Amino acid sequence: MISKTYGCSVTGVDASMVTVEVNVLSGNKFFMVGLPDNAVKESQQRVESAIKHLGYQMPRQKIVVNLAPADVRKEGSAYDLPIALGILAASGQINSDQLESYVIMGELALDGSLRPIKGVLPIAIESRKKNFKGFILPKANAAEAAIVNKLDVIGVDNIKDAIGFFEGDIKIEPLVVDTRDIFFNSQNEYEADFSAVQGQENIKRAMEIAAAGGHNVIMVGPPGAGKTMLAKRLPSILPPLSLQEALETTKIHSVAGKLGPNAALISRRPYQSPHHTISDVALVGGGGNPQPGEISLAHNGVLFLDELPEFKRTVLEVMRQPLEERRVSISRARISVEFPANFMLIASMNPCPCGYYNHPEKECVCPPGTVQRYLNKISGPLLDRIDLHVEVTPVSFDQMTAERKNESSSVIRERVIAAREIQSERFKDHGIYSNAMMPSQMVKDICKINTAGKTLLKAAMERLGLSARAYDRILKVSRTIADLAGSEEIKIEHLAEAIQYRSLDREGWAG
Incomplete structure (x- = not known):
């Protein structure tokens, strides 16, 4: 039978x-x-x-x-x-x-x-x-x-x-789950909140800009300055997942076996923080039976790479294509699969091996040329895909002990959502949804600046020694800053703020 x-x-x-x-x-x-x-x-x-x-x-x-x-x-x-x-x-x-x-x-x-x-x-x-x-x-x-x-x-x-x-001996009722109830009741629950961050107002501002425009960020600062703490709080100010995004994210975690028993829908943006000893395959995905890697597990969320120069060069280089195409294709002799990988990259690093280059109080003990060699561990093409370079300085004792009420993540998130809605309307016919995703040709059409702005940008590129690759990044970031301000035009103050977020492009930054 x-x-x-x-x-x-x-x-x-x-x-x-x-x-x-x-x-x-x-x-x-x-x-x-x-x-x-x-x-x-x-x-x-x-x-x-x-x-x-x-x-x-x-x-x-x-x-x-x-x-x-x-x-x-x-x-x-x-x-x-x-x-x-x-x-x-x-x-x-x-x-x-x-x-x-x-x-x-x-x-x-x-x-x-x-x-x-x-x-x-x-x-x-x-x-x-x-x-x-x-x-x-x-x-x-x-x-x-x-x-x-x-x-x-x-x-x-x-x-x-x-x-x-x-x-027919046992009657088992089908399990019914109210997906929308699970989704809407838990999407705002984050353990880490920006209200707990004392000082670091300039870094909070950079994080808000990154969240509003979907920009990748690298933070450079000494040990204990708060780089990891700030990165952990970024998902709490990103716009809530849509139901479609939640289903996409849950599918990836389901395939990878990361959901755990009795889990249902993922309703919060994922945050992945792999160790710097991770392999190429573990980061981008693969194996005999291709499985999603960390970049796909971070889809619709944040991938945080702490101590970026400590990652193997080959591991960092395999991220270049997924950062550009927002997906990763894995081909084998018998099979070819594609995993989504639309994530925000947040990276952090010490300014030098000892960690105290440019520190306001402690002296760097690295020999000449070491800082530049340390920075050169990160390739130019990878840095080219990072829009904001932020210098993080330690918080003073007075700032740590100040009795002041800091902005909560929910307040910052409201501004981010308003900026994203402007971008959604702007790009509704182009298949993209954030300023960071704009191709070069679209940057020229959308990020137009007046004569005063051009003069400022030219002077900044000449005096600060900014590289040519910084040009598009500055315009994209300035467009996001204008969106946060509710301005249709990119004003000179928006451009000026964007210019300061290109630290690593400055000639002589690393001595």
Whole structure:
């Protein structure tokens, strides 16, 4: 007898349907075909143990399990449950009438209990697209799948519950999640707030400009000046995620297995801070079965690289294309996948190896030329993609102990949202949504400056020794500053403020 159950394979951030066909014939061997990897092949032992533990019989006949389409590689342990139910149905031990109406996924323990799996949200979306009645999966993943409406999400603790559901012995109500309630109630909950930051008004201002225009930032300052503290607070002033952005972000974290048990929708902008020993593949994604890297996990949020010069040169260079294209393509001999990577890059670094170059109180002990060599660890093309260069100075004792009320993140965020709305209207026909995304030709058309502004910019480039690559960046940042001020024109004060955010382009900055 042949039985069919349905599961899904996940490639990139999308799922595709897999038909699990089981046939029990005369003979005495177990065959699994359809390009299974080792984890799928090993399911035979888990399935047999689980079936026997429940008091059912593992057929002592020839069992053929085919995972179709047979030319697509199947990976992971999530096929255990559909294979086990298929074997029981093919051997006539359970009723198979309803099996083909549901997508079934889950990893079996030896006692028949179910462990959580990865990639549940893309599978649920594909199940609804293919008009399946429901989705049977481990209970720990049910909240994630229930984000998708018009699909009966049946969370089960073990294979016994799944069998009871199909046999009609157990009634399990589909899990219902109010996606909008989860989304709107938790999108403003951030642990870190700008109200706790004493002093550093110029850095707060730079962060506000970066958030308003989607600009990348590098902070240069001595140890303990507050670079990491400020970076952690940036997501709290970014505009809230839209529901579509939240679903995109959740899909990526689901595929990577980063959501955790009983998690549902990600409603806050992600913040990723990898260690400087990270590898190229871990940062951009990849592997035999390509998985999203840190830059994709930071999609719609912030990627913070602390101590930027300490990262391997090759790791930093692989970020150049994703920063430009806002996606990363990973190609292998058998497969090519694309992960979204639209993130804000926030980097920090010490000004020199000892950390005290340009410090107001402590003396730098680095030998001549060391500061420039340290800065040269970061390539020009990477710096070219960073709009704001901000010098961070230590906070004085008086500032730390001052009894004053600082602006909260929610207040700053209101200004950022207002500026982003102006940009959304400006770029509605261009497929972009922030000033940082403007190509060079659009900069000329949108960031027009008057004669006085041109004179100021020319003088700044000559006197401060600014490089040619700073020109477009200054105009983009000045456009964002004008948007924050509600000004249609880029005024000379907007341009003047933007010029000061090009520290690392100045000739002689590093001695």
